[in-house]
Amino acid sequence: MTDQPNTLDPDVVNAIVRDMDDPRYPTQITVFCDHCGTTNTGDYMVREGMTSEDRLAVARTHLVNNEGWEHNEYGDDFCPEHAGSAA
Template sequence: MTDQPTSSLTAETVSAILRDPDSPLYPAQITVFCDHCGFEATRDYMVSDSMASAERLAAARTHLVENEGWQHDEYGDDFCPEHASA
């Protein structure tokens, strides 16, 4: 198993990771909030101890941008789908 996060994992993959005693990955809840309205998106992500806090946040942001319509700008701000620019 790799210790790199994946944007979307199937339930079967998550189950296999959790059953693998050699896997460095484990689930962690990460919250990203909209810098416009304060809406919070809390999701479970597979992370490892080797990932810095910024890397874990980047994994959450990537998932939200690619799968849920969020936007992350060059200033480090996050915007929910309602407030993401068109």
């Protein structure tokens, strides 16, 4: 298991996807770079009842912490190539 918060052990993920009654489940989320249109699509574990904004926040947190993406206070997302740019 990694030291990253909210990271699930692979055995836990396997148990979740096999249990149809578990309120957590994988969902595919795509984040777009607001500068160039590059997309990043990934499968994320979310919970039943999370809003679309909550689910997007899960993907954004992962991309910022692990993939070099940037998210600003205006709701813009930037791929690693454009993160930190004035654009």
